[in-house]
Amino acid sequence: MRLKTPVLRTLMGTAALVALCAGTAQAEDTIKIGVLATLEGPFAAGGQDSMRGADLALKLHNGMAGGKKIEFIKGSSDASPDKAVNATRKLVEQDKVDIMIGPLSGDEGIAVKNYSKTQPNITFINGSSGAQATTLVDPSPNFFRFHTEGAQWMVGLGEHALSKGYKKVFLVAEDYGFPYSQVQGFMAGYCKAGGHVVKKAWVPLGTKDYSSVISTIPGDVDALVVVLGGADAVNFLTQYEQVGGDKPMVGGTITVDQTVLNFKGKRRESLLGTPSAGPMADSIDTPEWKKFVSDYKANFKDGFPSPSLFAFLYYLSTEATLEGLDAVKGDLSGGQKAYREALQKLVLHGPAGDIKIDENRNGIGDTYITEVVKKPDGEFYNQVVKVTHNVTETLGLSKEEFTKMGLGSREVPSCP
Amino acid sequence: MSAAQWRRAMNSGAGRYALRTATPAAAAPLPAVEAPRVGPAISAALGKIRLRHVIVLAAVIVYPLVVSPFFTFQIGGQSLALGLIALSLTFLGGYGGMVSLAQMSVAGLAGYMVAILGTSIDPISLHWPWWLAVAFAILIATGFATFVGWLSVRTEGIYTIMITLAIGVAFYYLTLQNYSLFAGHRGFNQVNAPDVLGVNLRDPLPFYYLSLACALGGYFFVQYIIRAPFGIALQGVRDNPRRMRALGFHVTAHRVAAYSVAGVLASVGGVLMIWYNNQISPESTGLGRMIDILVIAVLGGMRHPIGAFAGAIVFVLVQNFAIDLIARERFNLVIGCVFLAIVLFSPDGLLGLWAQLRARLAAFGAQAKFRSGG
Numbered sequence: 001m002r003l004k005t006p007v008l009r010t011l012m013g014t015a016a017l018v019a020l021c022a023g024t025a026q027a028e029d030t031i032k033i034g035v036l037a038t039l040e041g042p043f044a045a046g047g048q049d050s051m052r053g054a055d056l057a058l059k060l061h062n063g064m065a066g067g068k069k070i071e072f073i074k075g076s077s078d079a080s081p082d083k084a085v086n087a088t089r090k091l092v093e094q095d096k097v098d099i100m101i102g103p104l105s106g107d108e109g110i111a112v113k114n115y116s117k118t119q120p121n122i123t124f125i126n127g128s129s130g131a132q133a134t135t136l137v138d139p140s141p142n143f144f145r146f147h148t149e150g151a152q153w154m155v156g157l158g159e160h161a162l163s164k165g166y167k168k169v170f171l172v173a174e175d176y177g178f179p180y181s182q183v184q185g186f187m188a189g190y191c192k193a194g195g196h197v198v199k200k201a202w203v204p205l206g207t208k209d210y211s212s213v214i215s216t217i218p219g220d221v222d223a224l225v226v227v228l229g230g231a232d233a234v235n236f237l238t239q240y241e242q243v244g245g246d247k248p249m250v251g252g253t254i255t256v257d258q259t260v261l262n263f264k265g266k267r268r269e270s271l272l273g274t275p276s277a278g279p280m281a282d283s284i285d286t287p288e289w290k291k292f293v294s295d296y297k298a299n300f301k302d303g304f305p306s307p308s309l310f311a312f313l314y315y316l317s318t319e320a321t322l323e324g325l326d327a328v329k330g331d332l333s334g335g336q337k338a339y340r341e342a343l344q345k346l347v348l349h350g351p352a353g354d355i356k357i358d359e360n361r362n363g364i365g366d367t368y369i370t371e372v373v374k375k376p377d378g379e380f381y382n383q384v385v386k387v388t389h390n391v392t393e394t395l396g397l398s399k400e401e402f403t404k405m406g407l408g409s410r411e412v413p414s415c416p
Numbered sequence: 417m418s419a420a421q422w423r424r425a426m427n428s429g430a431g432r433y434a435l436r437t438a439t440p441a442a443a444a445p446l447p448a449v450e451a452p453r454v455g456p457a458i459s460a461a462l463g464k465i466r467l468r469h470v471i472v473l474a475a476v477i478v479y480p481l482v483v484s485p486f487f488t489f490q491i492g493g494q495s496l497a498l499g500l501i502a503l504s505l506t507f508l509g510g511y512g513g514m515v516s517l518a519q520m521s522v523a524g525l526a527g528y529m530v531a532i533l534g535t536s537i538d539p540i541s542l543h544w545p546w547w548l549a550v551a552f553a554i555l556i557a558t559g560f561a562t563f564v565g566w567l568s569v570r571t572e573g574i575y576t577i578m579i580t581l582a583i584g585v586a587f588y589y590l591t592l593q594n595y596s597l598f599a600g601h602r603g604f605n606q607v608n609a610p611d612v613l614g615v616n617l618r619d620p621l622p623f624y625y626l627s628l629a630c631a632l633g634g635y636f637f638v639q640y641i642i643r644a645p646f647g648i649a650l651q652g653v654r655d656n657p658r659r660m661r662a663l664g665f666h667v668t669a670h671r672v673a674a675y676s677v678a679g680v681l682a683s684v685g686g687v688l689m690i691w692y693n694n695q696i697s698p699e700s701t702g703l704g705r706m707i708d709i710l711v712i713a714v715l716g717g718m719r720h721p722i723g724a725f726a727g728a729i730v731f732v733l734v735q736n737f738a739i740d741l742i743a744r745e746r747f748n749l750v751i752g753c754v755f756l757a758i759v760l761f762s763p764d765g766l767l768g769l770w771a772q773l774r775a776r777l778a779a780f781g782a783q784a785k786f787r788s789g790g
Contacts, residue, residue: 040748076739076747080699081603086490090736093486110605111695138537175593176601204593205601410595 030069031330033321034091036102036112037127037314041078046310047104050128052300053311054101057318059299065322066330073097079104081111088112092122098332100124101317104310106131106150106178116140123336123343125321128313131177132184132407135362136393142336144343146320146355147313147363148279148391150181151188151408153253155367155395156388157277158190161250164275166223168196169250172213172236173227175202175410182227182252184408185277188395191415197225202410207232210239217245227252230259241267253278254309256372261380271380274372279313280352281368281384282306292351316355320348358392367391422645425664480624489620489692491732496627497692499728500634500685502712503721504678507638510718511647512674513654516568518580520709521587522561522679523686524701529553530690531604532597538604540597546610554683561679565672584706592698603697607690618691627688631725634681638721641677650674715758717767726766730754 035054038047051074063070073095075087084103091097100122103112109129116124117140126134126145130153135145161169169190173179179202187197198221201213213236217224224247228236233255248270251260256276263271280289292315296307307315320343327342348355353366366389370382394402406412480488501523509515533542534549544552568579591598609618617626641647650670652660657667690696699705708731716727738750762768 074739078699078704080702081605081695081697082693082700085693085695086494086736089486089490093484093490094736107602107697110602114606114694175595204589 030071032071032097034073034097034100036075036087038079038104039076043079049308050310050314052303053314054318057315061322066325068330081107084108085111085115092119102127104128109134113140113143116143121335125317128310132181135360139360144361145363147316148365150178151185152391153278154182154185155391156369158186159193160275160369162193162195168198168221169223169225170199170217170221171197171225172201174205179227180408187413210236214240214243223248223250225250226255229254230257233260241265249274251276271372277367277369281370281382283383289351316350362393364392480621485620488624493623493627495728495732496631497685497688499725500631501682502709502724503634504681505713506718506724508678511642512650514576516580517706518564518584519682520706521584521701522557522682525560526553526557526683526686527690527696529556530687531607531696536604537606538599550687557683558679562676565675569668569671588698588702605695609691630684635721715765717765719767723767
């Protein structure tokens, strides 16, 4: 027992010193903003890129917003909700940030939203977490999401698939929240326009062996809807090709990414024409997007060849945070009431279109439908074929239809 | 084994001979050795209280009154809850010689049962009154711990680690893929701590004192049981199971019982953790967390129950503040280096470091006395 006192004292002293150091930077004209991303665990590379997106937004504002200096305090999580809440709690209660940007992953977002209800004087702005439940189920009045979520990212793809003649499809997707939302976004339009999802195969995240799934694919479907992460998608494609399958594919937002486009199998040519959808695409042709990509490349020599989805979403969220501060000239008094009103009214001119927020503080924006196309040098890339504007959380359905359908899950929606 | 059996063992054949030779004055046949009565046992225990015990107890009681709510809740409360789970591992590993990586799974199961039987935002929850849910959670998790013990009891050393690791990872995948009972990847959200007598148990101060009460209870319980016949026999089983078996002790039953005792400690820790987090998901019981508990137990030192709590405090502090000391991409390096340094310089963890320091100070003091005295 004698151990505890001296060791404890030293530890407490060190911790107090650290806390003091973290606290002394506070000056009257500095606003502290906490930025949380997954710098550990499965999404660590995505988390790194998301920090680049946030830093880029701050750089383009010259480190100031609303006439005050902005200081970022970074936090890390590992895609698990409890670590995300611990990191958020430290930033809010220990480092005393005024505004919180984050988290990155869907389940973390729900936990941080629940935490935000206990801190009514701090404004929480979502990083990139895309679960529908964050803003549709028990929303928090001080939690804002300045981008569209997983289901909104697939709006329009259903009708596009039908226009390609895919009347009956087989679905394979990972068994957790983000694919549920993606599938709902796809099927909301697809089922309404008369398509049929004959069978759904839900696989655990990280599945390596798809033989049991592939053996249940009916012979008479027109296409496969594959909503798997990039690495899982490559596994699935390889095994599907080995079995001799030859059906075309419709991909989810994170399915047809660089890992899949670099697929070197025999059926590589069959990837051409694969439609997909998302809030952005590498090949958007507008000057705003081109400027965003060149700014990203100029500022981050160690970054990816093109900004990833995480960098884009964190850039949007940080940009909204800073523009809101500009609108109220840095005034965060009165429980940040004026700031939140400014955020509610803000129209964000993002690199991939305009974004506003709805009454649940969720983003309304554009969704890009893409198809895989071959460049002259033989490389594949995603070409934008259609843009749907003003996609709301009700996914193009009326409010009553959407409420009746409910949130995406394994069974919802269903149209065999 | 019961006190009566122990008495009989001490009084029969070899036991009586050993006692007689140890106390040569007692030439006459010895009276039956009585199991310690409660009164003398308590006064014996009270006699062992030193100033350092009083200081530390006062410090932990006064601690939340002098630090911020963040330090009370996130540092203090979390350390105590994690320390309790690590204590179950220290008890099993240090006194039972069985390093079980499944302690976090036991704690996780207790947490999941609180969520399933109690209230949460998920439709699976049964909304039983909180005290009933907690009682059943601890019961079910202890049953699971007994099952883990029964599976791993005939293994030794690294094989125990492997089999408990396998059980723990299997449990993680069960909670990840089962949606009818364990709500899969999304877990249970808004598992709120109850309001008792108008006080919400998740507010920083009440939660800290609740965790402190549980931690002190666990600590004193382990202190008592390692001196009781069961604990002594367990340490004998750790040191030489063949001899214990030859002496007539049921080695397997002792080990399984040790797992159950550790299971109770871990379940209480698990209930505290789910109230701390307000939610539970498969990652809470995954491989990372299982290793964290092992790191905490080894960091603090497995020779004494206080090691678990010392390790938990260091662990929580480093995890929370490493990112302030070093760039955001490298802070895990700090965490790894701190652990590496402590274990490198003292295989017995913090307690080993402390013992070395005391020995050195004592030697220094003796030398000084020798030189100054005669």
